[in-house]
Amino acid sequence: MSRKTLTRRQFVAATAMSSAALITAPYVRGAYAAGKISIGFWDHWVPGANDASTTMVKAWGEKEKVEVSIDYITSNNNKIQLTVAAEAQAKSGHDILQMPTWWPHAYAESLEPVNDVMEPLIKQNGEVNGTTKYLGQAGGKWLAVPATPGSQIKGPCSRIDLMKKHAGIDVQEMYPAGAPAKADNWTMETFLKAAEACQKGGNPFGIGLGETTDSVDTAGAIFQSFGAELVNAKGDVTVKTDAVRQALEYYKKLIAFLPPDAPSWDDASNNKWLISGRGAMILNPPSAWAVARRDAPQVAEQCWTHGFPAGPKGRFAPFLPYFWGLWSFSKNKEAAKSLLTYLSQPASIEKFVAASGGYDLPAYANMTTLKTWAEEGPPKGTLYHYPNPNNHQTLSIAASPAPPKVAQQIYFQATLTKMALRYAQGEKMEATLAWAEGECEGFMRS
Amino acid sequence: MADAVVEQGPTVRAARARKSTSLRNALGRKSTVAFFLTLPLILLIALLVLYPAVYSVHLATLNKSMQKFVGFGNFLFLFKRDTFWMVVKQSCIFAVTAVFFKALIGFIVAHFVHNIPAKGQRKWRGMLLVPWVIPPAMSTLAWLWLFDPSYSAFNYTLSFFGIGPINWLGDNLWARFSVILVNIWYGAPFFMIMYLAALKSVPDQLYEAAAIDGANWWQKIWYVTLPMMRNIIAITALFSLIVTFANFDIVRILTSGGPLDQTHIFATWAFKVGIEGSDIPLGASVSLFMVPILAIAAIFILRDVSKRGNEA
Numbered sequence: 001m002s003r004k005t006l007t008r009r010q011f012v013a014a015t016a017m018s019s020a021a022l023i024t025a026p027y028v029r030g031a032y033a034a035g036k037i038s039i040g041f042w043d044h045w046v047p048g049a050n051d052a053s054t055t056m057v058k059a060w061g062e063k064e065k066v067e068v069s070i071d072y073i074t075s076n077n078n079k080i081q082l083t084v085a086a087e088a089q090a091k092s093g094h095d096i097l098q099m100p101t102w103w104p105h106a107y108a109e110s111l112e113p114v115n116d117v118m119e120p121l122i123k124q125n126g127e128v129n130g131t132t133k134y135l136g137q138a139g140g141k142w143l144a145v146p147a148t149p150g151s152q153i154k155g156p157c158s159r160i161d162l163m164k165k166h167a168g169i170d171v172q173e174m175y176p177a178g179a180p181a182k183a184d185n186w187t188m189e190t191f192l193k194a195a196e197a198c199q200k201g202g203n204p205f206g207i208g209l210g211e212t213t214d215s216v217d218t219a220g221a222i223f224q225s226f227g228a229e230l231v232n233a234k235g236d237v238t239v240k241t242d243a244v245r246q247a248l249e250y251y252k253k254l255i256a257f258l259p260p261d262a263p264s265w266d267d268a269s270n271n272k273w274l275i276s277g278r279g280a281m282i283l284n285p286p287s288a289w290a291v292a293r294r295d296a297p298q299v300a301e302q303c304w305t306h307g308f309p310a311g312p313k314g315r316f317a318p319f320l321p322y323f324w325g326l327w328s329f330s331k332n333k334e335a336a337k338s339l340l341t342y343l344s345q346p347a348s349i350e351k352f353v354a355a356s357g358g359y360d361l362p363a364y365a366n367m368t369t370l371k372t373w374a375e376e377g378p379p380k381g382t383l384y385h386y387p388n389p390n391n392h393q394t395l396s397i398a399a400s401p402a403p404p405k406v407a408q409q410i411y412f413q414a415t416l417t418k419m420a421l422r423y424a425q426g427e428k429m430e431a432t433l434a435w436a437e438g439e440c441e442g443f444m445r446s
Numbered sequence: 447m448a449d450a451v452v453e454q455g456p457t458v459r460a461a462r463a464r465k466s467t468s469l470r471n472a473l474g475r476k477s478t479v480a481f482f483l484t485l486p487l488i489l490l491i492a493l494l495v496l497y498p499a500v501y502s503v504h505l506a507t508l509n510k511s512m513q514k515f516v517g518f519g520n521f522l523f524l525f526k527r528d529t530f531w532m533v534v535k536q537s538c539i540f541a542v543t544a545v546f547f548k549a550l551i552g553f554i555v556a557h558f559v560h561n562i563p564a565k566g567q568r569k570w571r572g573m574l575l576v577p578w579v580i581p582p583a584m585s586t587l588a589w590l591w592l593f594d595p596s597y598s599a600f601n602y603t604l605s606f607f608g609i610g611p612i613n614w615l616g617d618n619l620w621a622r623f624s625v626i627l628v629n630i631w632y633g634a635p636f637f638m639i640m641y642l643a644a645l646k647s648v649p650d651q652l653y654e655a656a657a658i659d660g661a662n663w664w665q666k667i668w669y670v671t672l673p674m675m676r677n678i679i680a681i682t683a684l685f686s687l688i689v690t691f692a693n694f695d696i697v698r699i700l701t702s703g704g705p706l707d708q709t710h711i712f713a714t715w716a717f718k719v720g721i722e723g724s725d726i727p728l729g730a731s732v733s734l735f736m737v738p739i740l741a742i743a744a745i746f747i748l749r750d751v752s753k754r755g756n757e758a
Binding site: 265 | 616703
């Protein structure tokens with residue numbers, strides 16, 4: 001059996017020829033040469049808003065040659081939170097998953113840091129607000145990228161006519177469209193007097209006292225405006241303070257003017273309250289107004305979204321941001337980061353805001369004066385003050401500044417509304433404080 | 447060496463023949479066939495029931511960040527929480543009250559249906575089963591609208607009689623009443639159909655004999671019907687107790703555990719703590735807490751059933 005041997009010279013020649021052929025051959029780039037990624041978006045309740053996300057993501061995918069699959073996951077009954085928990089457990093699922101408020105901290109260990117995405121974005125779009133930093137950062141690391149879709153402020157949405165009629169307050173004069181707020185007199189005391197007047201006039205404020213987020217967010221902003229913290233930033237329990245006592249006293253007075261069934265309200269109850277025409281004010285993003293525009297136009301044209309009243313320690317408004325988290329188990333992190341950067345460009349943000357009719361809020365300072373908010377109506381300008389264009393109020397989240405993992409427990413156990421309700425229902429102040437202290441101590445477990 | 451081979455030949459063959467015969471026998475046995483026929487189901491149960499159950503036990507032994515084994519630490523933590531004991535109390539009130547009334551209503555309605563002539567009985571049976579057939583998540587939504595805090599259809603109706611408005615879901619006691627009521631509405635048809643089947647199997651001769659002995663209506667129920675239905679009552683009650691203890695959807699949709707946690711039961715509180723509070727190990731511990739309670743109940747009830755079976 002003869003065997004042809006390869007000489008050293010022949011080997012070198014063959015290698016050189018092969019290399020030359022490889023280098024000079026034309027590079028054929030496939031349709032999805034840069035791989036695949038999948039993204040799970042929050043399923044937007046505004047009709048057509050998901051289409052804007054799909055269009056943007058597809059355009060990016062075609063440009064970058066990445067095959068992208070998109071899922072829309074509802075937040076009804078916490079489906080999106082369940083998906084986050086399941087994917088974190090399974091270490092499998094989407095590359096990018098949209099998650100609300102506390103979830104980046106809750107699953108920090110499973111998320112890829114995104115400082116390299118956030119630092120250029122902040123330089124470009126302006127500083128992000130304090131609540132976004134509090135929820136999205138840990139130890140100087142960005143855990144996730146603030147998402148415009150779904151992020152919202154739950155400020156007052158007042159009935160122009162009823163507030164004038166019962167309380168003598170002209171909310172349009174206080175918060176004029178296209179101009180800074182003139183709301184120095186819009187304080188917690190004024191708010192209480194207005195609540196009383198509207199209740200006596202037959203149109204009480206629609207503020208829930210249940211355990212869902214709308215009720216908790218309102219309680220959070222009111223407690224913060226009195227400087228009341230259940231747990232401070234260091235993690236010390238600070239329930240038994242004068243500030244907490246003052247906040248509870250205030251809440252007790254306010255509860256007397258709210259609908260008697262407010263303890264059983266969920267996040268839909270206040271919307272229904274406004275749309276039915278029964279209430280003079282609710283504390284909510286403009287979703288109720290948007291539904292009223294379709295179902296009860298005579299109500300919608302009397303709605304005006306504006307800022308929160310100020311308390312002794314400042315003016316706070318509940319801000320609930322969504323984030324896009326990039327899982328550490330993602331197989332295409334570079335492409336995912338490129339997509340996140342694309343979705344956070346000013347042009348993309350503007351499209352998100354327009355598609356949602358002004359409901360979605362970007363977290364960046366330079367992005368709060370888009371034309372959508374100035375133009376939406378009726379009445380025209382009703383959303384002008386919704387994104388806090390003049391930094392008139394501090395955007396905050398209930399239970400902050402407690403360490404986020406503790407604050408999440410306070411938030412979801414609705415400790416603030418429960419305290420207010422217990423005290424208003426006749427429990428002694430010290431008993432309520434002792435109960436809350438015990439609860440907070442339980443939330444410290446690690 | 448060759449001798450050994452010669453000697454081993456028949457032995458190996460015999461052993462092989464014995465083995466193949468025993469394998470054939472084993473495969474031919476009814477129990478083996480039954481085992482293989484049920485194997486897909488056993489595997490399915492292992493995958494969908496056993497694995498999650500074992501995994502939840504594993505989760506319950508981890509710390510909050512799921513990085514450290516803490517043994518019974520989560521349970522010890524729960525035992526120190528007032529809210530947990532409130533949930534235990536409420537779950538017991540919810541399950542026991544609901545099962546009692548479901549059994550009572552089921553028993554009464556089963557008698558009514560049993561006494562309807564056979565021709566029209568099927569219609570009634572079908573209609574009475576409707577609450578049990580509709581997915582509870584859907585039917586509870588309808589109840590939510592009936593109880594709605596601000597626009598309750600019940601309150602609207604009651605207002606014609608000068609009653610109310612009742613704060614169905616906002617008052618602690620009314621909220622508990624409402625969630626139990628919906629559970630009874632949903633579960634009573636199951637009892638009804640089980641009891642109806644049991645009633646049909648009671649021989650008429652027993653009632654005839656009782657009538658000859660001069661037994662009245664109550665004595666017939668007490669001395670004939672109930673003893674004949676004891677096993678089915680026990681098994682139905684046990685089954686329903688397990689399902690009612692583990693209920694989630696009714697409370698979640700109607701009250702989410704409120705007001706002031708007064709309607710939380712194990713499953714809703716486990717969800718609150720585990721999913722909403724991102725403390726999955728503690729949530730798993732809350733949901734596992736009911737296992738020993740139900741296991742003890744099951745042991746007593748099933749022992750009683752098998753004792754009576756042996757006596758029979």
